[in-house]
Amino acid sequence: MNTVQQRAHRAGHAPAPRARVVIAKPGLDGHDRGAKVIARALRDAGYEVIYTGLHQTPEQIVATVIAEDAPLLGLSVLSGAHLTIVERVLQLLAEEDAGDVRILVGGIIPDADIAALETLGVHAVFTPGAGIGGIVETVDRLLTTTDTTAITETTDPALEPAC
Numbered sequence: 001m002n003t004v005q006q007r008a009h010r011a012g013h014a015p016a017p018r019a020r021v022v023i024a025k026p027g028l029d030g031h032d033r034g035a036k037v038i039a040r041a042l043r044d045a046g047y048e049v050i051y052t053g054l055h056q057t058p059e060q061i062v063a064t065v066i067a068e069d070a071p072l073l074g075l076s077v078l079s080g081a082h083l084t085i086v087e088r089v090l091q092l093l094a095e096e097d098a099g100d101v102r103i104l105v106g107g108i109i110p111d112a113d114i115a116a117l118e119t120l121g122v123h124a125v126f127t128p129g130a131g132i133g134g135i136v137e138t139v140d141r142l143l144t145t146t147d148t149t150a151i152t153e154t155t156d157p158a159l160e161p162a163c
Contacts, residue, residue, distance in 0.1 A: 019143050020070040024052040024061040026085045035076035041132045058085060062092040065101055072143060077107040083116060090121050102142045
């Protein structure tokens with residue numbers, strides 16, 4: 001039993017659900033293990049997580065964010081199309097008057113593209129090896145403050161195997 005469930009069990013009631021978070025897998029990328037791990041970690045932290053599944057278009061992703069009234073969207077991109085996808089998602093969110101949705105991007109993101117994502121309006125970028133606890137803490141911070149300073153957590157060298 002996770003910590004949130006244990007506290008609720010001891011208190012005799014379920015905790016109030018936290019904000020809704022949409023986790024999406026855009027494009028043709030078919031590897032979703034990382035997205036599912038993050039979705040599970042956020043759910044265990046008390047968030048209501050909506051996972052879109054694989055092969056979502058930016059239009060489908062934004063429609064889900066709007067329908068679910070989610071203040072945070074996590075995009076998992078391993079295909080290399082992160083700049084194009086994020087730019088389109090942000091454009092569609094703005095068209096739907098949802099430009100205040102916080103955006104996290106995780107996946108295979110070259111260092112050179114991190115600044116470009118942040119310039120587009122991404123609030124946090126996570127690359128392989130980023131700690132799950134740090135991701136949950138970032139979501140907590142993004143949803144409880146008005147601070148929009150971009151956060152980047154890159155690979156922990158201690159987690160990378162030596163070549």
